[in-house]
Structures are given as structure tokens and as C-alpha cells.
Amino acid sequence: MSELLPPLLLVGCGKMGGAMFDGWLKEGPAPSFIVDRHRDSVPPPHQLVRSLDAVPASFRPGMIVLATKPQKVDAVLPALAPFAAHAPVLSVLAGRTVESLATALNACLPAGSGAPAIIRAMPNTPSAIGQGMTVCYAPPPATSADRRLCARLLSAVGEVAWIDHEDQMDMVTAISGSGPAYVFLLAELLEQVGINHGLPAPLARQIARQTVAGSGALMQASGLDAATLRQNVTSPGGTTQQALAVLMAPDAWPATLDAALAAAARRARELSGPQPVS
Ligand SMILES: NC(=O)c1ccc[n+]([C@@H]2O[C@H](COP(=O)([O-])OP(=O)(O)OC[C@H]3O[C@@H](n4cnc5c(N)ncnc54)[C@H](OP(=O)(O)O)[C@@H]3O)[C@@H](O)[C@H]2O)c1
Structure with missing residues (x-):
């Protein structure tokens, strides 16, 4: 039997976040927090909250998944920072570079924190039926363990591929995202x-x-x-x-x-x- 997925902190559970979460539910992640303003419910033991402020400070996610619209993400970074100090961040935000997200997140982290590990992914909507195509980019300080976990999460909703050069993500977005x-x-x-x-x-x-x-x-x-x-x-x-x-x-x-x-x-x-x- 495969190992349980670790606890997740999913921020934004709309079309894409919801599709991924539904895929993860089949593998049964450890008790996770889902932050979304609109979703009605999530099955126990997971907890749905309307804002990051409602997630207990003691919660230690194995991975943070960012799935808000790109223009909404900067507003959540200050409340996200305490969790990002301990866990890698998987971002599915279209067009947002790792460097830009890392810079914005760094500015919210306590002084002396290490650089946040950020993995950028471009999924597509067939993920909703497990037929998605997601392409990922994971520069250091993301580790091979972070990449493995990311691949496990995303393969729950379809196929996964990796790129080594972030500038390829624009054409990936044009082909498989759109x-x-x-x-x-x-x-x-x-x-x-x-x-x-x-x-x-x-x-x-x-x-x-x-x-x-x-x-x-x-x-x-x-x-x-x-x-x-x-x-x-x-x-x-x-x-x-x-x-x-x-x-x-x-x-x-x-x-x-x-x-x-x-x-x-x-x-x-x-x-x-x-x-x-x-
Ligand atoms: N849909 C696609 O085909 C696709 C493909 C590839 C990548 N993506 C990426 O996936 C991300 C999500 O897209 P989507 O289509 O799933 O968007 P969506 O349906 O609007 O879902 C985002 C959800 O996050 C919620 N949210 C945002 N900020 C929040 C906050 N501070 N607290 C609680 N909830 C919050 C939104 O609520 P509000 O509406 O109230 O803000 C909404 O329910 C985007 O960055 C997009 O670039 C999407």
C-alpha cells in the first residue's frame, strides 16, 4: 500500500484547487486544511476554513499548495509566511515566476528564515477527471524530496512532466494550460x-x-x-x-x-x- 500523503495546506479551492483536492482525496491525505471562501464542505478529517487566519499556528503541512487567482496571491502571503517557513510551496498560479513569488514571500518571512522552497506547476482542467497534464519547475532550494512529493500530488490528477528552464513555462502554458x-x-x-x-x-x-x-x-x-x-x-x-x-x-x-x-x-x-x- 502506498504511503499516506502528508497533511496539506491548500489555499484556493476553486476550479483548479478543487480538481486537485478531489484527486488527492482518492489517496487520502493526512488531515489537511483547505482555505476557500466559496467551497461548501470538505470530507472529514479535513477542515475547511474561510481564511488563513483560521488555520492553527501549530499546523505543520507537508506541502502548501497555492491555487488562488494570480492577482489574489499577494494578499495571502503575510498570513502564509509562518507556514512557508517550514514547508515547500507548490504554486499553480499562471504566469507567476518562482523568483517573483519567492521575493514576495521572503519579504513576509521572519528575519533569518531560509529562502522558501517554491515549485511552480502548470496544470490544466482535465485534472478534474484525473486526465490532467501538469508541467513543473522546481529550482533550489526545492529538494528532490520536495519534487517527489509534488510529483505524487500531481500524478493523482494526471500526467506530470518537468522542465529545467522556467522560460519554457510560457509555451507550456500556451499548449497544455490553455x-x-x-x-x-x-x-x-x-x-x-x-x-x-x-x-x-x-x-x-x-x-x-x-x-x-x-x-x-x-x-x-x-x-x-x-x-x-x-x-x-x-x-x-x-x-x-x-x-x-x-x-x-x-x-x-x-x-x-x-x-x-x-x-x-x-x-x-x-x-x-x-x-x-x-
Ligand atoms: N482553471 C484553469 O484552467 C487553470 C489552469 C492552469 C492554472 N490555473 C491556475 O490556478 C489558479 C486558480 O484558478 P481557478 O480557475 O481555480 O480560480 P478560481 O476558480 O477563482 O479559484 C480560486 C479560489 O480561491 C479563493 N480565494 C482566493 N483568495 C482567497 C483568500 N484569501 N482566502 C480564501 N479563499 C481565497 C477564490 O475566492 P474568490 O473568488 O472570492 O477570490 C476562489 O474560490 C490560478 O492561479 C490559475 O492561474 C488555472
Whole structure:
């Protein structure tokens, strides 16, 4: 039997924090504190509190997980600092660099405290069903034990990968963080084009949704690479080849996706650093 997860201090239990927490519940962490203003309840022995001030000062989390919106995090750092003096911090905040978070947290730590260990992670929403993709960056002073614990936590909600250069996180954000939205857009557009060309709306919706969902499941189940799966659908001179000739023209999807991902990565870079409190 695998070792129990240590006690966790989760700050922010909305869409992403909630998805991760639901995954951890399956592994049964030691009694943990969940800080969130909106969640209704958490199962015992865990405790839900509305503010960090309600977490007992004697609580010693094995890891602190920061999952507020990036612009809300600076407001929680003073109350978080006493716990961060003893535990690594796993941040899923989009665009917030380790250095920027460490500097802000350091300013709240008692004089003489060591530098806080911060691991930055970029998860995505399929984490809610255990099918997430999370990419992590853990520079020193995060230790290999911190990395192992982080990997255990995040593998409870999907696959985990690591990068050694934080600047790669912007493109990671553009691909896997924002990527589910592009796939959902594809389903929306397939449905809409079907309707525009005379299909009944319920049928257009059903075939668009199941095609996207079934294709993802086939890619996962087969282990084949995407190009092979695409070629398997493409008979020479057939219908698919006609459509792909349009989509794969250099100024079509290759150029559009390149521009879209570059725009997302640029925004991720812009979001780095402290955010104004909203
Ligand atoms: N959703 C995604 O697809 C995704 C993907 C990758 C990374 N992320 C990252 O995950 C983080 C969370 O995103 P989300 O979509 O899960 O946001 P969310 O649904 O708004 O969840 C954040 C929760 O934290 C609560 N909160 C914030 N400050 C608090 C405080 N001081 N005390 C108690 N509760 C507090 C919020 O309440 P209030 O609304 O009242 O502030 C909210 O319930 C973000 O940093 C985002 O960049 C999200």
C-alpha cells in the first residue's frame, strides 16, 4: 500500500484547487486544511476554513499548495509566511515566476528564515477527471524530496512532466494550460459548420462532441503518435485528404496555431511578476 500523503495546506479551492483536492482525496491525505471562501464542505478529517487566519499556528503541512487567482496571491502571503517557513510551496498560479513569488514571500518571512522552497506547476482542467497534464519547475532550494512529493500530488490528477528552464513555462502554458480551450473550440466549430451546412443541431452536436472525445481516447489508448493516427484516417484521394489539404496549407492551421500559441505565450510572459490586487 502506498504511503499516506502528508497533511496539506491548500489555499484556493476553486476550479483548479478543487480538481486537485478531489484527486488527492482518492489517496487520502493526512488531515489537511483547505482555505476557500466559496467551497461548501470538505470530507472529514479535513477542515475547511474561510481564511488563513483560521488555520492553527501549530499546523505543520507537508506541502502548501497555492491555487488562488494570480492577482489574489499577494494578499495571502503575510498570513502564509509562518507556514512557508517550514514547508515547500507548490504554486499553480499562471504566469507567476518562482523568483517573483519567492521575493514576495521572503519579504513576509521572519528575519533569518531560509529562502522558501517554491515549485511552480502548470496544470490544466482535465485534472478534474484525473486526465490532467501538469508541467513543473522546481529550482533550489526545492529538494528532490520536495519534487517527489509534488510529483505524487500531481500524478493523482494526471500526467506530470518537468522542465529545467522556467522560460519554457510560457509555451507550456500556451499548449497544455490553455490547450483544452482550443480542443473545445474545435468541437464548437465542427458543430457550427455542420449546422451551417444543414445538419440538425442535435446531430451536429453529437457527432462533433463524440468525434473529439473518441479521437482523444483513441490517441490515449493506442499510444500511437498523432501523425500516424491522422494518416490512418487519410485514404489517398479520399475525403479526409481533401480537408487536410486545406487545413495543412502553410498559411492555414500551421500558421494560425503558431500565431495563437505565440500570443498565449506572450500573455503568460506579461502576467509574470506581482499583479495589481483586484
Ligand atoms: N482553471 C484553469 O484552467 C487553470 C489552469 C492552469 C492554472 N490555473 C491556475 O490556478 C489558479 C486558480 O484558478 P481557478 O480557475 O481555480 O480560480 P478560481 O476558480 O477563482 O479559484 C480560486 C479560489 O480561491 C479563493 N480565494 C482566493 N483568495 C482567497 C483568500 N484569501 N482566502 C480564501 N479563499 C481565497 C477564490 O475566492 P474568490 O473568488 O472570492 O477570490 C476562489 O474560490 C490560478 O492561479 C490559475 O492561474 C488555472
